[in-house]
Amino acid sequence: MAKSLLDQHQLKAVAKLFELLAEPTRLDILQNLKKKPLSVGQIVDATNAKQSNISKQLGILHDAGLLKRERQGNLIFYSIADPMIFDLCTLVCGKLRKDAESQLALIRSLSK
């Protein structure tokens, strides 16, 4: 069997996908879209970012294929295109929680 290591080009692609999730504002957008599609204005209200920034980040997520866009009259609704991202976030959140717990256990054991 081959070594099955990713080459430079593939590593770059993987990194680019992680990069999309490496920004709090974009993560905030994604978690708000988890339940149902939202218009730009609704996302602006749900987060505490300016409209121009939300619009920019939505464009980035859309260009990368993570979001779908649909116009409804005056509004533009965005929705999750690939729910896989939530699996990613679940894993990461799980790790962070676990880390926090063992950190807490450590502190407790030290203060005995």
Added chain:
Amino acid sequence: MAKSLLDQHQLKAVAKLFELLAEPTRLDILQNLKKKPLSVGQIVDATNAKQSNISKQLGILHDAGLLKRERQGNLIFYSIADPMIFDLCTLVCGKLRKDAESQLALIRSLSK
């Protein structure tokens, strides 16, 4: 049940973890360490990055708790501290493969 949305602080923590995986060089280090621990020199040989950069990235991954460090004489061996990262990478690689396949299918259907 509460909305269960992550707050600003938590989003930042999640983003920071993704950030670690958002660099090709760091991903390359991680995939090389997947099979077994390696010394810095071995990692430098396995990748095509300079020693100073590898050392820097190893430090970043270690500080973040993703890698363990162990000295053996003159050498310093690094190893994966939390195999969860591979689950993340597997998910992402799966998505990229799927995307590539459907892209290929599209091209094929167009060239009929």
Added chain:
DNA sequence: ACATAATATTGCTTACTAGTAATATTGTCA
């Protein structure tokens, strides 16, 4: 056509970081 609302774009500043060469540190062996 005009006024208005929603969204996108532009130009800009600021902050961050990968990569590098050079140098410092740390450990080994003779």
Added chain:
DNA sequence: TGACAATATTACTAGTAAGCAATATTATGT
């Protein structure tokens, strides 16, 4: 101790991106 090998650190440059204010675009209703 001195020479050498492995790794870490430092100081720097260059590229990239978030955030913002202002402006442009696009659609709606009258």
